Amino acid sequence: MIRHILLDLDDTLYEGSEHLSSVVDARMTEFVARLLEVPEDQALRMRRYYAPRYGSTLTWLSEGCGLPDPLLDAFLEYVHPEDIRPFIRRPEVDETWLAGLEVPFSIFTNAPLEHALRVLSAIDVSPGLFTRIFDVRACGYRGKPHASAYHHVLSSLGIPASASLLVDDREENVRALVGLGGYGVLLLRDGQEGPYPFPTIRSLRELPRILEELDGRLARL
Known part of the structure; x- marks a missing residue:
């Protein structure tokens, strides 16, 4: 049972809302671009290549790029909106x-x-x-x-x-x-x-x- x-x-x-997914996705790309010091269009291409291979952008940053836990925490904090209420249609x-x-x-x-x-x-x-x-x-x-x-x-x-x-x-x-x-x-x-x-x-x-x-x-x- x-x-x-x-x-x-x-x-x-x-x-x-679909807008939440687009916001989180855009913030992931922004974080990667700043971290790796590359243009955002290149960061997006890298994410699209590596994320499926590692299972997620976070795992790629952890295992593929060797980011330490404090930077992984910074990534998580950056990509998740502090105010989630505008993105919730209904419980x-x-x-x-x-x-x-x-x-x-x-x-x-x-x-x-x-x-x-x-x-x-x-x-x-x-x-x-x-x-x-x-x-x-x-x-x-x-x-x-x-x-x-x-x-x-x-x-x-x-x-x-x-x-x-x-x-x-x-x-x-x-x-x-x-x-x-x-x-x-x-x-x-x-x-x-x-x-x-x-x-x-x-x-x-x-x-x-x-x-x-x-x-x-x-x-x-």
């Missing part, structure tokens, strides 16, 4: 709904902890509702979909992958946990269409139905 739910943060606990859920989940749940995000706390404040959800908040620092600056990030989270919770379920809006993140033997649900946004090899939902409020169906299927095995 599912013993713990891992909830992505951005575009999962809330529906964000997916509220505290009452979260408290009604029958399975413990944690946040699992590629953002830093301070960004997660700003988001929770903006959508009026208490951090105390979550068992843990696993941010990218907690995972050694290697976020989803790196296997090491999932292993760290599962080890910290003391559960096998087969007892976990991830809800995320990015297919590669869901696919990574499924590949480790866990379960995943893909939260679809406008324009996304299947089919996918795992359950999909259009709203986080559909999650109890998915849990019931999954537990029923597991009980019959």
